[in-house]
Amino acid sequence: xxxxxxxxxxxxxxxxxxxxxxxxxxxxxxxxxxxxxxxxxxxxxxxxxxxxxxxxxxxxxxxxxxxxxxxxxxxxxxxxxxxxxxxxxxxxxxxxxxxxxxxxxxxxxxxxxxxxxxxxxxxxxxxxxxxxxxxxxxxxxxxxxxxxxxxxxxxxxxxxxxxxxxxxxxxxxxxxxxxxxxxxxxxxxxxxxxxxxxxxxxxxxxxxxxxxxxxxxxxxxxxxxxxxxxxxxxxxxxxxxxxxxxxxxxxxxxx
Amino acid sequence: xxxxxxxxxxxxxxxxxxxxxxxxxxxxxxxxxxxxxxxxxxxxxxxxxxxxxxxxxxxxxxxxxxxxxxxxxxxxxxxxxxxxxxxxxxxxxxxxxxxxxxxxxxxxxxxxxxxxxxxxxxxxxxxxxxxxxxxx
Ligand code: SF4
Ligand code: SF4
Numbered sequence: 001x002x003x004x005x006x007x008x009x010x011x012x013x014x015x016x017x018x019x020x021x022x023x024x025x026x027x028x029x030x031x032x033x034x035x036x037x038x039x040x041x042x043x044x045x046x047x048x049x050x051x052x053x054x055x056x057x058x059x060x061x062x063x064x065x066x067x068x069x070x071x072x073x074x075x076x077x078x079x080x081x082x083x084x085x086x087x088x089x090x091x092x093x094x095x096x097x098x099x100x101x102x103x104x105x106x107x108x109x110x111x112x113x114x115x116x117x118x119x120x121x122x123x124x125x126x127x128x129x130x131x132x133x134x135x136x137x138x139x140x141x142x143x144x145x146x147x148x149x150x151x152x153x154x155x156x157x158x159x160x161x162x163x164x165x166x167x168x169x170x171x172x173x174x175x176x177x178x179x180x181x182x183x184x185x186x187x188x189x190x191x192x193x194x195x196x197x198x199x200x201x202x203x204x205x206x207x208x209x210x211x212x213x214x215x216x217x218x219x220x221x222x223x224x225x226x227x228x229x230x231x232x233x234x235x236x237x238x239x240x241x242x243x244x245x246x247x248x249x250x251x252x253x254x255x
Numbered sequence: 256x257x258x259x260x261x262x263x264x265x266x267x268x269x270x271x272x273x274x275x276x277x278x279x280x281x282x283x284x285x286x287x288x289x290x291x292x293x294x295x296x297x298x299x300x301x302x303x304x305x306x307x308x309x310x311x312x313x314x315x316x317x318x319x320x321x322x323x324x325x326x327x328x329x330x331x332x333x334x335x336x337x338x339x340x341x342x343x344x345x346x347x348x349x350x351x352x353x354x355x356x357x358x359x360x361x362x363x364x365x366x367x368x369x370x371x372x373x374x375x376x377x378x379x380x381x382x383x384x385x386x387x388x389x390x391x
Pocket of ligand 2: 129148150152154155156
């Protein structure tokens with residue numbers, strides 16, 4: 001039997017020189033691959049800003065939701081109790097439930113806002129996961145490893161934003177158009193938005209950001225003062241959901 | 256030396272071993288076990304990321320390693336000696352569906368052949384979507 005250490009040596013990066021003579025693959029290799037963004041998009045702290053005013057101009061628009069859910073094979077159960085959502089819309093007064101100012105500009109409470117996982121800088125969900133199936137990456141993305149999730153739902157209890165959904169049933173029959181390039185989940189697994197980690201790795205912006213016809217979503221590196229998201233955040237007043245919980249949500253709402 | 260009640264003991268032993276090995280006999284006599292795996296290899300691609308012998312024995316380790324590299328460490332491409340491997344001019348992702356299955360596009364005629372023969376049931380397919388045979 002090959003042991004783990006040897007295996008890693010053989011397969012890992014830059015390794016396997018000793019075995020190079022044995023390996024018979026003849027796939028072409030390229031030293032400098034400029035054509036493909038192998039590096040992907042990188043950041044020190046990914047974050048999103050949502051222009052509530054722009055988004056609310058088309059309250060029935062669901063382009064971002066459809067794009068995300070189609071891309072990620074998110075099932076559509078008709079029963080709201082089984083609902084799985086990565087990104088969804090709700091009324092302002094539901095989204096900002098602890099907003100204490102009751103004298104808001106007229107209509108604001110009924111504006112439609114877009115909700116998704118906040119990829120909190122201090123995520124309570126990751127602390128409680130017994131299997132490290134969810135964790136905060138170095139670039140701030142609160143990632144999911146569905147291979148590891150045992151479905152204990154601690155993370156659902158820990159998330160104060162309702163960002164996580166649980167698959168009570170096998171989701172496969174409830175996915176209309178399967179995207180073969182992305183996996184589905186199984187019964188007993190928690191899922192949520194991953195800031196399109198797999199798209200970022202290929203140099204693409206998140207599916208919702210690309211899909212928004214109103215260009216109401218800004219996505220970028222908070223640690224870069226020149227980034228577009230820092231630009232909009234410095235020009236417009238923004239709020240975050242339940243900041244008093246010190247989870248440090250990284251989805252900003254431009255109001 | 257005399258074996259008291261010898262025939263009873265021998266008979267008992269024969270009955271015992273016949274009964275004990277029953278699953279083997281059932282298996283051998285059933286039609287299923289006589290179907291040897293018949294792997295269909297991709298016609299238009301000739302190289303794999305590793306040699307055939309290695310893949311025969313260790314493809315599961317390779318896939319586990321790929322899985323952890325991609326999901327947990329965010330390393331996405333197959334790198335050998337510091338160089339990204341390409342396939343049809345595209346960098347090769349460490350991915351069951353985006354790499355392996357692009358060539359081995361018929362699960363029934365490839366993966367299932369050995370898995371069924373050995374009665375192993377990998378749960379890859381609970382989530383990863385199998386190509387509808389003959390995918391380009
Ligand atoms: S919004 Fe919820 S699921 Fe997302 S990082 Fe924060 S606590 Fe975790
Ligand atoms: S449900 Fe899954 S991701 Fe959530 S805490 Fe349990 S194991 Fe972790």
